[in-house]
Amino acid sequence: MVxxxxxxxxxxxxxWRAVALVVLWAGVGVGALLLLAKSVQNSGEFSRLxxxxxxxxxxxxxxxxxxxxxxxTQLVRDYRAHVPGSRLTARTVAIFGxxxxxxxxxxxxxxxxxxxxxxxxxxxxxxxQGLNDALVLSRSALDLRVREYSRHTENLAHSLLDASxxxxxxxxxxxxxxxGALEMAVFGAHERVIAVxxxxxxxxxxxxxxxxxxxxxxxxxxxxxxxxxxGGEYLIRTAAPFTENPSRRDDRYLIAIYEVPTQLxxxxxxxxxxxxxxxxxxxxxxxLKSSFRLTLTLVLLLxxxxxxxxxxxxxxxxxxxxxxxxxxxxxxxxxxxxxxxxLPSRDEMGFLVHxxxxxxxxxxxxxxxxxxxxxxxxxERERLAIILARLTTGVVVVDRExxxxxxxxxxxxxxxxxxxxxxxxxxxxxxxxxERLGQFVAALAVRFAAGRGEWREQLDLDSASxxxxxxxxxxxxxxxxxxxxxxxxxxxxxxxxxxxxxAAWGEVARRLAHEIKNPLTPIQLSxxxxxxxxxxxxxxxxxxxxxxxTRTIVQQVQTMQRMVNAFSEYARAxxxxxxxxxLNQLAGEVADLYRPHDARVEIRLELDERIDGxxxxxxxxxxxxxxxxxxxxxxxxxxxxxxxEIKTRFEQGGDAKYAVVTVCDNGPGFQRELxxxxxxxxxxxxxxxxxxxxxxxxxxxxxxxxxxxxDNRPEGGGRIRVVLPVTDSTRSGAGARDRRxxxxxEIV
Amino acid sequence: xxxxxxxxxxWVLSSLILAAxxxxxxxxxxxxxxxxxxxxVSVEGGVFSLHARIDYPVNxxxxxxxxxxxxxxxELDTRIERERRFWFNADVVELMLRRELDYHxxxxxxxxxxxxxxxxxxxxxxxxALTDLGTVEDWPVLTEPQxxxxxxxxxVRAGVRRGRLPASLRALMFWTDDWxxxxxxxTWLLPV
Numbered sequence: 001m002v003x004x005x006x007x008x009x010x011x012x013x014x015x016w017r018a019v020a021l022v023v024l025w026a027g028v029g030v031g032a033l034l035l036l037a038k039s040v041q042n043s044g045e046f047s048r049l050x051x052x053x054x055x056x057x058x059x060x061x062x063x064x065x066x067x068x069x070x071x072x073t074q075l076v077r078d079y080r081a082h083v084p085g086s087r088l089t090a091r092t093v094a095i096f097g098x099x100x101x102x103x104x105x106x107x108x109x110x111x112x113x114x115x116x117x118x119x120x121x122x123x124x125x126x127x128x129q130g131l132n133d134a135l136v137l138s139r140s141a142l143d144l145r146v147r148e149y150s151r152h153t154e155n156l157a158h159s160l161l162d163a164s165x166x167x168x169x170x171x172x173x174x175x176x177x178x179x180g181a182l183e184m185a186v187f188g189a190h191e192r193v194i195a196v197x198x199x200x201x202x203x204x205x206x207x208x209x210x211x212x213x214x215x216x217x218x219x220x221x222x223x224x225x226x227x228x229x230x231g232g233e234y235l236i237r238t239a240a241p242f243t244e245n246p247s248r249r250d251d252r253y254l255i256a257i258y259e260v261p262t263q264l265x266x267x268x269x270x271x272x273x274x275x276x277x278x279x280x281x282x283x284x285x286x287x288l289k290s291s292f293r294l295t296l297t298l299v300l301l302l303x304x305x306x307x308x309x310x311x312x313x314x315x316x317x318x319x320x321x322x323x324x325x326x327x328x329x330x331x332x333x334x335x336x337x338x339x340x341x342x343l344p345s346r347d348e349m350g351f352l353v354h355x356x357x358x359x360x361x362x363x364x365x366x367x368x369x370x371x372x373x374x375x376x377x378x379x380e381r382e383r384l385a386i387i388l389a390r391l392t393t394g395v396v397v398v399d400r401e402x403x404x405x406x407x408x409x410x411x412x413x414x415x416x417x418x419x420x421x422x423x424x425x426x427x428x429x430x431x432x433x434x435e436r437l438g439q440f441v442a443a444l445a446v447r448f449a450a451g452r453g454e455w456r457e458q459l460d461l462d463s464a465s466x467x468x469x470x471x472x473x474x475x476x477x478x479x480x481x482x483x484x485x486x487x488x489x490x491x492x493x494x495x496x497x498x499x500x501x502x503a504a505w506g507e508v509a510r511r512l513a514h515e516i517k518n519p520l521t522p523i524q525l526s527x528x529x530x531x532x533x534x535x536x537x538x539x540x541x542x543x544x545x546x547x548x549x550t551r552t553i554v555q556q557v558q559t560m561q562r563m564v565n566a567f568s569e570y571a572r573a574x575x576x577x578x579x580x581x582x583l584n585q586l587a588g589e590v591a592d593l594y595r596p597h598d599a600r601v602e603i604r605l606e607l608d609e610r611i612d613g614x615x616x617x618x619x620x621x622x623x624x625x626x627x628x629x630x631x632x633x634x635x636x637x638x639x640x641x642x643x644x645e646i647k648t649r650f651e652q653g654g655d656a657k658y659a660v661v662t663v664c665d666n667g668p669g670f671q672r673e674l675x676x677x678x679x680x681x682x683x684x685x686x687x688x689x690x691x692x693x694x695x696x697x698x699x700x701x702x703x704x705x706x707x708x709x710x711d712n713r714p715e716g717g718g719r720i721r722v723v724l725p726v727t728d729s730t731r732s733g734a735g736a737r738d739r740r741x742x743x744x745x746e747i748v
Numbered sequence: 749x750x751x752x753x754x755x756x757x758x759w760v761l762s763s764l765i766l767a768a769x770x771x772x773x774x775x776x777x778x779x780x781x782x783x784x785x786x787x788x789v790s791v792e793g794g795v796f797s798l799h800a801r802i803d804y805p806v807n808x809x810x811x812x813x814x815x816x817x818x819x820x821x822x823e824l825d826t827r828i829e830r831e832r833r834f835w836f837n838a839d840v841v842e843l844m845l846r847r848e849l850d851y852h853x854x855x856x857x858x859x860x861x862x863x864x865x866x867x868x869x870x871x872x873x874x875x876x877a878l879t880d881l882g883t884v885e886d887w888p889v890l891t892e893p894q895x896x897x898x899x900x901x902x903x904v905r906a907g908v909r910r911g912r913l914p915a916s917l918r919a920l921m922f923w924t925d926d927w928x929x930x931x932x933x934x935t936w937l938l939p940v
Contacts, residue, residue: 138854212872226855230868234855272854279817283910 018313025306028060057298064305071312084330085323089315096311101304108300115292123282131275138268142226142234142260149258150224150238152179157240157254160186169195172254182235182257183207189251209255213239217253220244226260232269234260321349325356337364393491394470397477400484402427402444414470414492415440416463435463440470444488447474453486458493467676469494498679502699505681509567517564520557527553566692570681576617576703578728583614583621583659587646590625594633601633601642610650611659615728620700627693628663628720635667635718642666650726657726658706664719669712678710697722777813777927778908780805784934785882787904789889796890796938798826802882802906802931811874813910813927814851814858821863821911822847822881825930826889827903828938830896840900841890848911849877890938900938906931 075093078086156175160168168186176184176197185196185206191214196206216223216239223239241253260268321344331339337360341353388395394411396419398404404422412419415437422430428445431438439461447455453476461468472490531550535543584607591603614621629644636642647662670678670685677683679698682691694710697720701708706724713719787800804822814820824845829837850859857870858877871877889902910927 135853139856142854212876225857225870225872227857227870228852228855228859228868230861230866268854272852275853276817276819276850279815280819283813283816283818 028056031056057302061298061301061305064302064309068305068309068312071309071316075312083323084326085319088322089312089319092315092318093308093312096315097308100307100311104300104304104307108296111296112293115296116289119285119289119292123278123285127278128282131271131278134271135275138271141264142268145258145260145264146224146226146236146238149179149181149236149256150222150240153224153238153254153256154222154240156256157242160252160254161242161250165194169197173197176256179256179258182259184254184256186252186254194252206255207257209239210237213237213255217241220246228269228272232265233262234265234268236260317344318349320344321353325353328356328360332360332363337367393489396427396488396490398427398444398486398488400448400486402441402448405485411490414468414490436461436468439463440490443472444474448486453484459490462672462676467494468492469497494676501680502695505695506570509570509681513564513568516560517568520561520564524554524557524561527557570692570696570699576620578615579618580613580615581618581621583611583661583724584608584648586618586622587625587648587661590622590629591646593626594629598633598636598642601636601644603629604643604645606645606647608647608649611648611726614659614724614726616704616724617700620703621724624697624700624722625661625663627697628661628722631693631720632663632665632667632718635669636665639665639667651723659724659726661722661724662719663722664713664717666715666717669716669718670710672712675710675712679708694720777809777910778805778929779809780807782906782908782929782931784904784906784931787934787936789902789938790886791892791939794892795888796892798884798887798889798902798904800824800884800887800904800934802884804878804882804906804908805929806874806878814849814874815853817851817853819911820849820927821909822849823907823909824884825903825905825907826887827905828890829901829903831899831901837901840894843889845884845887847881849881901935902938903933903935905933 075086075090079090156171160171163171172184172186172195175181176199182199183197183206186194187209188194191209193206198204198206210225213223213225220241220243222241223237225237227235227237229235236258237255238258239253239255242250259265321341324341324344328339328341339360340357343350343353343357388406388408388410391408392410394414395406395408396404396411397406403424403426404419405424407419407422409420412422415434417430417434417437419430427437427441431441440459443459443461452474454474456471456473459470459472461470469492470490471493472488475487475489477485477487527550531547535546535550538546587607588605591605594601595603625646629646632644636644643666645662645664647660647664649660649662651658651660674683674685679694680691681695683695684691698708701722701724704724706722708720708722710718710720781803782805783803785801785803787798789796789798791797802824810820826841826843826845827839828841830840831837846863848859848861848863850861851857851874852859852870855870857872858874859868859870860877860880861868869880871880907928907930909929
């Protein structure tokens, strides 16, 4: 009876049933006692109740049998079905049953034996013989008296045959007094009283002669009888006809009643009483034994059935908590910690059940705690996943064999591969076709092979797609099963370093502009002054020298001034004038401007009509396009079939819109070692280049919140891509930077 | 839910109950005629007296039992009811005349004794004794003041059983005692 708690209904039902059974049996018991009491008091009443008593007992036996059969059927069914606790119940019932039935049977058999022998002992042969002898003795003693009185009566009757009526009366009176008879009377025909003498003076009539007496004297025969009286006395009634001769017509007869002496009568009555009692008991011997046997058997049956039923009932009650415990344990095994068992009692079993309930309570709490902790961990994991996904820093967790367990999106973006499906795979298996990832994996492998668990270094990855500088930190992470994992955190600091370099160059340029530009003018003015003042007064030969020298000074100063101006241009950060204009139109204008410059170069335009206008500083964007076109045209110098392409494309990342301008040529392309630094000032592979054109492009693009990349086309030639936000709000929005990062990854 | 009837067939139950009642319904020892042969009531001086003739069974078993010392108790139940049309009859009188029949071994005579009065008569033969027992004369059963309007039904039934058993023994022996029989009721309307 175990579920998540035991219902009150299932608990109440057996209790009511038990109470009903107890009341029923108590009623039957009280009824039986009342019947017994009544039977002892009133045997007549009892005889009427006999069938009911028998029926009641039979009903009791049948009811017990039915209950027992039901219990045993249920027990066998449970045993076969391997119901928990059924074997223990069966064993307990067997033990209880044996313990109860064996003594009952012993007592039963002993009682039967005792009763048989006890009843038999009442009827010894000697007793019977003694009684018979006593009876014969009593009869003999009485017979003497009877014969004596009978003979005396006969003699008296014969002697009165010829006597006169007065003599008869006198003789009767005298004889009665002489013999001590109670009554003496002479009757004639038709029971006519002729003479009578009574001992009791109050009585006047003799007692009525019995029929058999009259019949016998009518046949002229003497009569005698010994008649027991109610008080234990004996009367001897004798009668004799006056004559036995039937030929004589004399119907008179004498009746005399004598009393047996008191002592003899008492002794005879005692013998009679004993004989009668013994006879009655002897007649009852077998029925009595059968009754005892039947009664005992019925009692045994009732007791045995009740005992076995009680054994089953008790065993089931005893085993019930164990069954509950088994079911409860199974429920707990299935994860149902809400199981509560009913407390059976306050004994050890109750303590056990209490402990079980306490245990399930603690387990439930522990599971709730574990669930809560799991939820917390899952929330933390989700939060970490979100953080990892939002991080621009790459995070990769690998084991000693470089098998990936965690990798965020930024890691894939930095390493130029998609690591979203890399979980469970080894990093070296993902390096095919990705030179940057291969270098990264090789760097990790070298450090792990050297046994270095925790380190922080800058990794310089140089691939065809460009140079990439990673600040990489590795931390060992102990795993749950003793395996050591590594958390590798890395960030692409290429841009940062570039920005630092840019800032440094800007400072250099500003100082150069400030420190160099100032003395140049006095130098030039001094040279021109020297020329004007001394050239005319000097001899021609010296004048020529002076003139050549001053000219050289002025030219070089002017050259230096241009250089300083360029530096100044690079360093200064004028205020931008943002307007909305057509980028495609501007690209067309720039192309038209440079077409006449070199007719050999084919300038192609491929413009995306979706870009109707961008918000930017038009002059500076024109400078970007000018510098890029100039850079490309210089690269096409000496190239057969030079071709220059200017493309615009509209891109959208989330809410942000971008215009991408790509300028590519079919020239020699960028030198690989310079590829990562093409936007640095004074980095150029051209003999006539200042090295500031692309640096200025980069500076202007970044001022617009854009980005510029350079690489080589697979079919040959350089390619520079400029990404500019279409709207000014995109440029200033914080979120836009992230979206620009996404866009950057898409573009790359 | 299983019921008792599923375990014990009805015929078995019926047989058991019949077997329980068998000793009451039939008795081997008292085999023979037991009946109220005739009965009538005479009224004299406002007293209703019952007169009846009853046949009691006679057989060697009874004779032997008497000779062994067994006492037979002979009872005559008399019941007078007032008839009611729409309900059970009302009991007016219920009387029992109880007498005992013994064999007196010392005197070789049969004794008939009235249990209530203690009067005793002796007979030389069993037949004479039974004849005396089967003759009821002038047994006052009712007086006129006990009667009201309506009709009355008087019933007489004779019974024989082995008597003088101690009550405790009788309690034990009730189901093996086949010395108990009663006659059918002899019923007639009381002449009021």
